Amino acid sequence: MSPHDLPADRRSFLFLQGPPGPLFHRLAAVLRERDVTVHRINICGGDRADWPDKAVDFRQRFTDWPVFVDRFLRQEKITDILLFGDCRPFHVVARRIASMRGIRTHVLEEGYLRPHWMTFELEGVNAHSRLQREKNWFLEQARGLPDDDALPPVTASFRRRARDATRHYTAVHMGALAYPHYRTHRSVLPVVEGLGWIWKYAVGRARERAAERVVADLSRKRFFLLPLQLSGDYQIRSHSPFPTMPAAADYVLESFAAHAPPDAHLLVKTHPLDCSFFNWKGFVRRRARKLGIADRVHYADGGDLEELAAETAGMICVNSTSATLALQVDTPVCVLGEAIYKVPGLVFDGHVDDFWIDPPPPEPGLYEAFRRVLLRECLIRGGLASESAVTTLVASMTEKLLERAPRREGSPANQSSTLAKCAAHEGGLKDAMRSSCA
Structure with a gap:
């Protein structure tokens, strides 16, 4: 039996890094109520701040990550990985290692259609999406699909996103000693970004x-x-x-x-x-x-x-x-x-x-x-910028995760080969390791 076809009470999820804020922790609580096993690996202080429950801390060098995560997948009998953003160096490695074992990865990302929607796909998003890029395929798949119903808007507040991000990245900084080898995937330091927002708001009316x-x-x-x-x-x-x-x-x-x-x-x-x-x-x-x-x-x-x-x-x-x-x-x-x-x-x-x-x-x-195909295949309702948006997103993700998804085509080796084709976009596994350990 494929790990993808296991009933909910035999599924075992590994949560890696999520968006700043309580989303992943709240989702885990709901899944556990459904008798799903949930594990978490914290990679930095921000992860720990967003996940107050018991978790495993990865404190080693990035070059140790492939063996570490592979051992964890094997020992805990993981069937599914959940992460936010498929191009972060830690996530690039994790989903490739998981693919070799036939373990699927669920990737959350900002929505292809905004606002009100988030992207939630298997194995990859954006250029890594498994959706075809051929017009006849979209036209064929869309036949008989309804337009999205008129739904109430998903509320959003920049203040909420700023609060969650500030809390997360402050914890990253404060936890530097606890996670001495962690290097953020972000190209701009959070403190510089914060100063930038202060300036942006100071001159906001003049800009407009x-x-x-x-x-x-x-x-x-x-x-x-x-x-x-x-x-x-x-x-x-x-x-x-x-x-x-x-x-x-x-x-x-x-x-x-x-x-x-x-x-x-x-x-x-x-x-x-x-x-x-x-x-x-x-x-x-x-x-x-x-x-x-x-x-x-x-x-x-x-x-x-x-x-x-x-x-x-x-x-x-x-x-x-x-x-x-x-x-x-x-x-x-x-x-x-x-x-x-x-x-x-x-x-x-x-x-x-x-x-x-x-x-x-x-x-x-x-x-x-x-649009209709996106709504069916890879978009879910909800958001990150308000309490109601997060609540809606938790419900949407829970429903999607517990669906009996079809078995992926090909053997684990073939799946690994497919993911390997993405190396040109990501700079390759070795480049990712070098950049993160610099």
Whole structure:
């Protein structure tokens, strides 16, 4: 019998790192009420703060992690792993080791469709998702699937996310002696990020007013939209050809300067959660001036992305979920990286140099089919930014985890081979080890 086909009371879950906050701990309590065995490995002080119950602490070097986690899987007869984010170095190793033993991994991530939804897939998300990227497959799978019912909105509060994150990363810092070899996967120190948020809020009203003026000036112009992403996001680091978001923006500006018609404009919009001290406004202005397009390139640190997505002549993005806002209103989209929605016919199937003249919209009905399949296959209701959102998410995850999922195709060896193909995106297991032990 496959471990996937075991009844609930014989399933044994290993929880690794979750999002900052109480989600994983509360989910574990519900699963235990259903007679499911739950184990936890803490990797840092933040994990311990989010998990007040008994757990195993990993305090060794990252190079010891593969043997440690494999031994734990074997000794505790683990059938399922649960984690948040599939590209963190510890998680990359764990899911590959688990795959060799035929143990499945459930990956939670921010939702492909936002707000109100979270992504919850087997084995991987984003570019690692097992969903096909072929339009006929989506159209076939969507036949007979209902549209999502009108559901009440999932409430969200930035204050709640900030509170959970502050508590978690303070505990990471305070627990440095207890976990001496831990190195965070984040590219920016939490204290620097906190200072960035203070500054962002201090100048918030001025930023919004400036953005409103820029958007108003573009109201009668044909403009393209480049929504920026966070350089530290694994969507950039692992699933794109660019080392940083400035490199991606530079690439788009070069293409726009060389190939866009003279009456076209480009709006570069900051990510709403970008609290870095990188001077995007100065960067965009300098590059545009050097390329001779300063009068046609604009920058906004604010504005309603949903409205802009409906008004733009086309959106260019690396792999941001912002693209779904454009696709749902039939706005053409060009994707530079790997993305779940990079389906020919849904997005532009060509090079960005050829996108500026007359970009085609999504094929009729394809986005609706894509959305219905996502809702069935890999999205669950809930969120992280309010008490009601977490409660909804716990219920959604519990239902999904206790479903009798079909047996994965192929032997454990074949599954390992499939995951190994992701090494090019993740920099490989050895690179991950080196970067985390540096």
